[in-house]
Amino acid sequence: MAGVAAGCVIGVDLGGTKLLAGAVDADLAVHHRTNRPALGLNQAELVEMVAQAVEGVRTAVGGDVSAVGFGIPCTFDARTGMAVQAVNLPLHDIRFADVMAERLALPVVVDNDANCAVLAEARAGAAQGCEEVAMLTIGTGIGGGLFLGGEVYRGWLGGGAELGHMVIERDGRPCQGSCPNRGCLESVASGTALVREASLAVARRPDTALGLALEAGHELTGPLVTELARDGDPVAREAIEVIGRALGVGVANLVNIFNPQVVVIGGGVSAAGDLLLDPAREVVAQRALRPGRDLVRLAAAAFGAEAGMVGAAILARERPPGVPSAAGGRASSRTPAP
């Protein structure tokens, strides 16, 4: 097995509720995945948990690892290498790459998790061969990634492409976590919003599979709703359709602004597939401008919930030679002059 996995890098996708890490070889095959809960930890505990997860994968793969890439749901400041603000995790103003490089004694690159995801999908996934791609990763929150002109777009300092925080309802509900805005796409179309919608729907109609599952002691979670929707439960399907229509409003904005060839939907909630995407497609067809709306493809991530992990590994493998390992990866190569 060590032979198969030789020359691996480790990709890590740190989400709002869990971490996913794996050793990824040059053909993007994933070896030795690990999955850890990230809920309820403070920043120091989170950093320790992440380091231990990486060391676990490194040991499992026989120690032959050349670099580690992290996708974290955070905005960055490329002037300082600082991970500045995470909406759904207790990370703020931390030199995450420096901390990890020192802790792991390995070259480390760090980027926003959805930037990693769009890179993976554009290189080898649902947007392979496309030069203009937008991506939304729907989990606890909604991450955004842009691949424009054949490159990941990060904005001036690395804080760009927070597409989940585009406003869909000006006076909508307060957004979640540390976001100060209201009515963000994330507040109406994330996995968190899905659970809220399902909870409202099941209260009105407790007699279907979803209500019975809750009565039997199951916790109301996004994966439960998605699974029952796929099995045909009408209440779960209704909740996913509500989320899908809200998603469509956000995608229509992306279509009008970026005229992408494809909008890729990833993250855990994308497991709902066309149950989620069809309502979104309908809204895009009603609301976006031509010709973009007639030509755009709305596709589920080919790497599924592993897109961020695989993209983080691609970044780790391609880190620019000679750039200090802890400088924050590619974003650092665009650091503006002081």
Ligand SMILES: [Zn+2]
């Ligand atoms: Zn927001």
